[in-house]
Amino acid sequence: MYDVNKVRTDFPILSVEAHPGVPLVYLDSAASSQKPAAVIDAMNAYYRGYNANVHRGIHRLSEDATNAYEGARQRISKFINSPDPCQVIFVRNATEAFNLVAYSWGRTNISAGDEILLTEMEHHANLVPWQLLAEETGATLRFVPFLEDGTLDLSDLSNLLNERTKLFSFTAVSNVFGTINPAKQLIEAAREVGAVTMVDAAQAVPHMPVDVQELDPDFLAFSSHKMCGPTGIGVLYGGRDLLEEMPPFMGGGDMIRRVTLEGSTWNDLPWKFEAGTPSIAEVIGLGAAVDYLSQLGMDQVLEHEQFITNYALEALSEVKGLKVIGPAPSQKGGVAAFTLEGAHPHDIAELLDESGIAVRAGHHCAMPLHHKLGLTATARASFYIHTTTEEVDKLVQGLNRVRQVFRL
Numbered sequence: 001m002y003d004v005n006k007v008r009t010d011f012p013i014l015s016v017e018a019h020p021g022v023p024l025v026y027l028d029s030a031a032s033s034q035k036p037a038a039v040i041d042a043m044n045a046y047y048r049g050y051n052a053n054v055h056r057g058i059h060r061l062s063e064d065a066t067n068a069y070e071g072a073r074q075r076i077s078k079f080i081n082s083p084d085p086c087q088v089i090f091v092r093n094a095t096e097a098f099n100l101v102a103y104s105w106g107r108t109n110i111s112a113g114d115e116i117l118l119t120e121m122e123h124h125a126n127l128v129p130w131q132l133l134a135e136e137t138g139a140t141l142r143f144v145p146f147l148e149d150g151t152l153d154l155s156d157l158s159n160l161l162n163e164r165t166k167l168f169s170f171t172a173v174s175n176v177f178g179t180i181n182p183a184k185q186l187i188e189a190a191r192e193v194g195a196v197t198m199v200d201a202a203q204a205v206p207h208m209p210v211d212v213q214e215l216d217p218d219f220l221a222f223s224s225h226k227m228c229g230p231t232g233i234g235v236l237y238g239g240r241d242l243l244e245e246m247p248p249f250m251g252g253g254d255m256i257r258r259v260t261l262e263g264s265t266w267n268d269l270p271w272k273f274e275a276g277t278p279s280i281a282e283v284i285g286l287g288a289a290v291d292y293l294s295q296l297g298m299d300q301v302l303e304h305e306q307f308i309t310n311y312a313l314e315a316l317s318e319v320k321g322l323k324v325i326g327p328a329p330s331q332k333g334g335v336a337a338f339t340l341e342g343a344h345p346h347d348i349a350e351l352l353d354e355s356g357i358a359v360r361a362g363h364h365c366a367m368p369l370h371h372k373l374g375l376t377a378t379a380r381a382s383f384y385i386h387t388t389t390e391e392v393d394k395l396v397q398g399l400n401r402v403r404q405v406f407r408l
């Protein structure tokens, strides 16, 4: 039985007050999640007990640091069921993973006349790097549209995916609609035309079991800071053959095998893509986050979030003038982006903050999505492993207070 109150005691920040005497109600995990003590402690233990650079020194601290760093990679690899830890490349965040692929794979495999297929609901991280690539190479960007309910319109997929399509990159879960896209079906369809696939799993890996062997994408990206881990670290998972063929993204120490003044050869995977001193403490922190989530069980995490999302959508439907965008709960992850007639999303967020409730307001780095809906912004509440029904009730009370303040 999932014990949300026990989970809450694992997060030191949940006992912090938002303002004097006002408890914190953190409903912004989709932007960045809070960290359990186990993650903070693992990073502290490294800095306090065995801080040193990795892959270099032949001394005890460096060996301990290297073992912790590579040990974390093995556990992170297992967490997504990667066939081999060498296919788990450490990057700064999901954004960097897209840029790495666009730069390294894209600039050697994309040319004028090729098509890159995306969707209209992408985060800018899975849009702008491809715009830069298209501009440079003369490739064309195409988009799978979304329907009014925030699900993908797949009726024209067989035309959008064609022999010119070199890459199909799409989000597994929308950070605004919450839509859980049919990732496996999309990957299979792309493979039929020989397109390479990339999955934005930034809102999936933190919230549900993700098995890369089952899903079988060519590339998949996620960020540590949305899954109980620290900022400054993320993962690019890739198919081994593709990663082997790709040129490095950045040059420097650690990514080479041999260097002369005239030229260099590259290190094996994954280090070929990890130039310079890596984010050692952050990798150790992400390793602890993966241990923490594994011990909760990703099936349980998903079940709790579905329960809370159902509860929240029901409760929010009682607020007059409020409209949640996105699909029905059965197709939706733990986010509720909404508008409230007569109140600007930034004002909503500011008034909710007075009640200690943290939500995000704005375009959530998905401007084209908002533009298509004729909106400049929405307010968004997002839920995670520690969210309770009482917190959702407080959100509803807070929104009713907004209605009073604005005399709606």
Ligand code: 7TS
Pocket: 030, 031, 032, 093, 094, 095, 096, 123, 125, 126, 171, 173, 174, 175, 200, 202, 203, 223, 360, 364, 365
């Ligand atoms: N893809 C999706 C689906 C995201 O939600 C985000 C971050 C990213 C990519 C980029 O992640 P980063 O760690 O590289 O920045 N999304 C959000 C959000 O919804 N609010 O703040 C950040």
